[in-house]
Amino acid sequence: MRRRGFLGLAAALPLAGCGYRSVDAVYSQPAGxxxxQYARRVRVVFWSSYGxxxxxxxxxxxxxFNESQDDVYVEVQFQGSYDDVAQKVAAALIAKQAPDLAVLSDVTWERFFLNEALEPLNGYLADPAVYQPKLFGEYVVKGQSWCxxxxxxxxILYYNRDAFAAAGLPDRAPRTWSELQSWGPSLAKVQSGGRALRTLAFAKVDGDWQFQGNVWQFGGSYSRGLDVTIAEAGAVAAGEWQRSMVHSLKLAYMASSPSTDFANGLVATIQESTGGLKSMTSKAKFRVGAGFVPGEVASGIATGGGGIGMLRNISAERKQAAAAFLTFLARPENAAWWTIQTGYLPVVEAAREVPELKKLIAEQPNYGVAIAQLAxxxxxxxxxxxxxxxxVAIYTGLQQIYADNAAPSKVFATVARRLDAIGAEVRRLYEEKVL
Amino acid sequence: MQENPVGLRSRRRREYWLFAALVAPNLLVIAVFAYWPIVYNAFLSLTDWNMIAARPAFVGLANYGRTLTDPAFHRTLWVTVVFTGLIVAGSLVIGLALAFLFNLPLKGRGAVRTIAFAPHVLSGAAVATIWLFIFDPGYGLLRGPDWMNNSDWALPGLVIVYLWKNAGFAALIYLAGLQGLPKELDEAAVMDGASTWRRFHAIKLPLLAPITFFLLITTVIGTFQAFDVIAVMTGGGPGDATTTLSWAIYNEGFQAFNAGRAATLSIIMFVILLVVTTVQARVLERRVHYR
Incomplete structure (x- = not known):
């Protein structure tokens, strides 16, 4: 009897003890x-992933922003990587807390949108037409903006101009992957830190973002809708090219941090985010070149990076205040300043006409590469x-190709099975909310 | 039992209340921070929940069915068993050897003991960062294979790091055991002409059995839960070469946001540890000679 009573209690507790999120409840702000001098303003907590x-x-x-007006105080709280921010926002919501704004990545905002954790933004945006249409449109689902x-x-393709010169190569990024491959032997004659300079480094973690573009360049895709296509010819060809670069030709390798290796002169080229341009340029002790990511049978590169979402479980006052900050960020001079400071794409069309950015691009054409490549x-x-x-399923598959010389057709068949299961988890919500 | 006199019974009752009052604070803390998460975790394992959806959906035992038949889970279990086996065996053997060494009347042994024990108290993330340098294929102290970027070497590499971190602890515990052994037995054995080897395996080792038992259980549990060094050094990779049960739980829970399946893996780990510990206790109970 006593034991049964305990078991009954144990079963009932989780149900009684945890009220779950109500999509319209108002949650408290994280402390700070x-x-x-800002004490009398409406406070907005902004979780950022930039260090x-x-x-x-x-x-x-x-x-x-805080100096530009008298009503709103934005407090930025650095929370770690894109993944860290996503984890912490989810954890905060469970604890009935919500930041007002959060940086969400290309692969994390969707889960907050699908599960009704984001505030629809149409009513808050002063003028949606100011944004770069392609980048803005990626967050628009059925006419409503979510970030x-x-x-x-x-x-973009970063290349070591000094090493290219030493190898007798033209001062430009290769136009195709085959061209880069043909340059490999010349680059290998250049010495770097006592060993032959390697042509290309692949990222150990998160390399599936760059590989998305590579798959398109070789004529394939990850999926059509949620129907997985990574085991088909184009993606396998892209994987096979990279496998042969690493294992047959020994020109490429898997790196824990390709950008660190590149900045230290260990590898001649890498595909890396344009958002690392400023820090790469300041770290490298050689002349850094930048160009379009090569094509092969096609061209095409993946957009990525972070957008800002507004949480739904916050008060109307906090929402209005947060929107004021978003409007501020959309001013051309602020968007241009952000691009100048980081290398990220200007997200506002008029930012490209801001004189400081035009001057920077004229002096350092690297800053114009991603803008031109946006087409x-x-x-x-x-x-x-x-x-x-x-x-994660894709990049751990890539690790097997880079590390173990595994056959891409085999690896991607396994990855495809995993992706099928992953797709099945979200298919119902995806079909209901996105299609 | 005979009826108790009234005075004795009321004293018993007073003692009972005193006992309850004294253990209540601890019981409460354990209930909130240990039992409640286990119960809640068991509940979550019966649900499908992405941690953002307003509420979990009850799915019964579906997570268990899916997990137990998943080839990736079988691979994870195998990696965990190999990883744990190597670290437990290595820690005990190296720890015992070091303990005998430290027990010799050599100069400077105090300092050496401290050095051997120091890695145990270092933070796992710091240890992992140091070993990434040591294993670096370009300029590392132990460069040879590309340890962390090769599926055949990544797991042995991790085992080396954990042994370096844990063996000093095992040595310290063994040393305490060695120093507590009754000297008469050993002296008597010497008088009887027993060889060093015989004194070791017929006298000292059996007498150290309670220590070995303690280390066996704590190291198995500790290794099953190992996470920090794996997170920093391999992230479960390359591929799934170093994906242990604890890394799989993290990946499923905090990268994929599948709370239900992460909870299922946790419960499976809990049951495995419970069974292992019980079996160890039962088997060793008969062999361990407590003095």
Whole structure:
């Protein structure tokens, strides 16, 4: 009797003890410190995922906003990587707390949108037409906006101009992957840190973002809608090219941090976010070149990076205040300043006409590469965007190709099975809310 | 039982209330921070929940069915068993050897003991970062294979790091055991002409059995839960080469946001540890000689 009573209690507790989220409840703000001069304003908590050079730029924008008006105080709280922010927002909601604004990545905003954690933005945006249409449109579902573009990027091809010169190569990015491959032997004759310079480094973690573009360049795709296509010819060809670069030709390798290796002169080229341009240029002790990511049978690169979402479980006052900050970020001079400080794409059309940015691009053409390349950019295949952990399933597959010389056809057949299961998890919500 | 005199019974009752009052604070803390999460976790394992949806959906035992038949889970279990087996065996053997060494009357052994024990108290993330340098294929101290970027070497690499971190602890515990052994037995054995080897395996090792038992259980549990070094050094990769049960729980829960399946993996881990500990206790109970 006593034991049965205990078991009954144990079964009932979880149900009674945890009220779950109501989509329209108002949650408290995460704690922080408000300087005395801003104490009377509406406080907005902004969870950011930018550190280092880019984090300082976020701080700069926020400070400028706080000085520009008298009603709203934005407190930026750095929370770690894109994944960290997503985890912490989810954890906060469970604890009935909500930041007002959060940076959400290309593969995390969808899960908050699908599960009604984001505030629809149409009613808050002063003028949606100011945004770069492609980047803005990626957050529009059935006519409603769910985030605004902020730190948006594409991969660009970084190359070591000094090493290219030493190898007798032209001072430009290769036009195709085959061309880069043909340059490999010349680059290998250049010595770097006592060993032959390698041609290309693949990322150990998160390399599936760059690989999304590579798959398109070789004529394939990750998925059509949520129907997985990664085991088909184009994607396998892209994987096979990379496998042969690593294992047959020994020209490429898997790196824990390709950008660190590149900045240290260990590898001649990498595909990396344009958002790393400023920090790369300052770290490298050689002349950094930038160009379009090569094509092969097609061109096409994936957009990525972070947007800003507004949480739904906050008060109307906080929503209005948060919207004022979004409007501030959409002013051309602020969007241009962010691009100048980081290398991210200008998310506002008129930012390109701001004299400081025009001058920078004239002096340092690298800053214009991603902007010019934007014409080739497109939104990623739905399975990577909407399938939770699809990115991890793909990049752990790539690790097997890079590390173990595994056959791409075999690896991608396994990855496809995993992606099918991942797609099945979100298919109902995806078909209901997106299609 | 005979009826108790009234005075004794009321004293018993007073003692009972005192007992209850004294253990209540601890019981409460354990209930809130240990039992409640276990109960809640068991509940979550019966649901499908992405941690953002307003509420979990009850799915019965579906998560268990799916997990237990998933080839990726079988692979994870195998990696966990190999990883745990190597670390437990290595820690005990190296720890015992070091303990004998430290027990010798050598100069400077105090300092050496401290050095051997120090890695145990370092933070796992810091240890992992140091070992990434040591294993670096370009300039590392132990460069040879590309340890962390090769599926055949990543797991052995992790085992080396955990042994370096844990063996000093095992040594310290063994040393305490060695120093507590009754000297008469060993002296008597010497008088009887027993060889060093015989004194070791017929006298000291059996007498150290309670220590070995303690280390066996704590190391198995600790290794099953190992996370920090894996997170920093391999992230479960390359591929799934170092995906242990604890990493799989993190990946399923905090990267994929599948709370239900992460909870299922946790419950499976809990049951495995419960069974392992019980079996160890039962088997060793008969062999361990407590003095």
């Amino acid at each position: 410190a408000v300087p005395a 280092g050079v880019n984090g300082k730029a976020v701080d700069g924008l926020v400070a400028k 605004v573009p902020f730190a948006r990027s594409t991969p 080739n950019a497109r939104q990623q295949d739905a399975i990577r965007l909407y399938g939770r952990n699809a990115n």
